[in-house]
Amino acid sequence: MEKRILIADDHPIYLMGLRALLSPLAGQYHIVDEALTTDEVISKLEFHDIDILVTDFSMPGDKYNDGLALIQLIKRRWPALVIIVVTMIHNPGIQRALRQLGVHAVISKAGLATELVHFIKGLSGTSAFSKPTADALASTGISLTPKESEVLRLLLRGLTVSDISARLNRTKQTVSAQKKSAMRKLGVTTEYELYQQLQQLGLFS
Secondary structure, three states: OOOOEEEOOOOOHHHHHHHHHHHHOOOEEEEEEEEEHHHHHHHHEEEHOOOEEEOOOOOOOOOOOHHHHHHHHHHHHOOOOEEEEEEEEOOOHHHHHHHHHHOOOOEEHHHHHHHHHHHHHOOOOOOOOOOOHHHHOOOOOOOOHHHHHHHHHHHHOOOOHHHHHHHHHHHHHHHHHHHHHHHHHOOOHHHHHHHHHHHHOOOOO
């Protein structure tokens, strides 16, 4: 069954680019509509049954002119929706806040041509909402301890090692060691590679 996509950007040229990028996925994914403002995003989510939203972070709108507030509203009203944010903003704080709100991917417009299709293809045959539990990862041939999986889940929500330490009542050294151990098992060396690997595995918080 085709997955239904809504694309949103206030620049028509980017909308054309998104359509062109996603056209090779026809048969699996179908762009049902597009939006130029945040208000249109909400109205079209209300009108259509959408599976995936690909949206710019900063768009004009009368009612919803704050990107984080918009995403928060969307996640509250459509919790099962897969949200992919495309942006030129490289602020780590904003990216962390988006992950905490449950955004499934934050993709730079500079890397859109390769990263968007790669990410959406990675959704095929996976649950976009499964958490990186030990059982789920074991099905991929990767064996993590429950504590390592818990640390990964919280990292994906945007928490820092210090945040996780306080939440789980573990020392920062212990959390850091569990994070490093999980990354070693996954074959990654940076947090960016970690997020990319978990996206490819279809494991999201």
